[in-house]
Amino acid sequence: MRRAVLLAVLAAALPDAASAAAQAGAAVLRLPLDADVAGMGGAFTALSRGLPSLGVNPAGVAGAERPELETTFHSGVLSDEYGFLGYAHPLAYGVPFAGLAYYNSGTVPLVFSNGTQSTVVAEQDYIGMLGWAMRFGDGLSAGVMARAFRFTLAQQATATGFSGDAGLRWDTPLKGLQFGAAVQNAGPGVKFEDATDPLPLTERVGAAYTAEWRPDFMLTSYYSALRFTTTADGVQVRGETAFPAVGGEFAIDIGSASIAIRTGWNFDPQAASGLSYGVGVREGPFTLSYAQAAAGELGNVQYGSLSVHF
Secondary structure (H helix, E strand, C coil): CHHHHHHHHHHHHCCCCCCHHHHCCHHHHHCCCCHHHHHCCCCCCCCCCCHHHCCCCHHHHHHCCCCEEEEEEEECCCCCEEEEEEEECCECCEEEEEEEEEEECCEEEEECCCCCEEEEECEEEEEEEEEEEEECCCCEEEEEEEEEEEEEECCCEEEEEEEEEEEEEEECCCCCEEEEEEEEEECCCEEECCEEECCCCEEEEEEEEEEEECCHHHHHCCEEEEEEEEEEEEEEECCCCCEEEEEEEEEEEECCEEEEEEEEEECCCCCCCEEEEEEEEEECCEEEEEEEEECHHHCEEEEEEEEEEC
């Protein structure tokens, strides 16, 4: 009885729009794994960026040209924390990759009718990821990923399970134009106590276009190239209204370095949709990215990513 009461109070204390804990752990599967993705409003389905693509379309991981290690940290609006560590290693026949994500929603104080008090961790999750992406002919690439997860609510109830993602990408004959499609979080539901919640099965389609300029004056200067990328996604989550997301990125190469400015807008009516923005700096094998994404009246969620290409 104590456990049931505690879980009911906990569910009421965590609003849906504010935290991944609100849907008994399943919503944590929808959090961005990379600051680049967050900065562009999540509109990343058609892009092929190596590990940054992992949380949107596993086919995009085929864009990894060298072994790649990435870590991401997310600081949320309710003192929650989310971390990700991933590795991709290109081989002759594709790019295997693996990742581990951790989520902690922070503590909540609880007072029971008999006067006793307790402070518990509202939600603590671990998610393991393993997958493969590869390129085919004619600009096609594909990727699959399996997840295994363990969700714990209020240090009392635990659920384990698995899910899978699959995606396709196409670099069209028109230079710079790309299309992508993916299915995420396919699998059985998550069961806490006697109730089973379905996973947030997500279908995504997207398009992207990248234009690159190398003006004559750049051929003899320190600045070597300018790139502008626009993206647009259509997203359908199980039981929710479909919504679009759009993003843009402006990048300039400066010697061996590159600086990118990103922005986007997520139109999800079920969550805290709104503006996102970010910046990324690459120098040699290192890339550092930062982003903020709107979370409605609760403020902004911050993301930071660091990657190393070997």
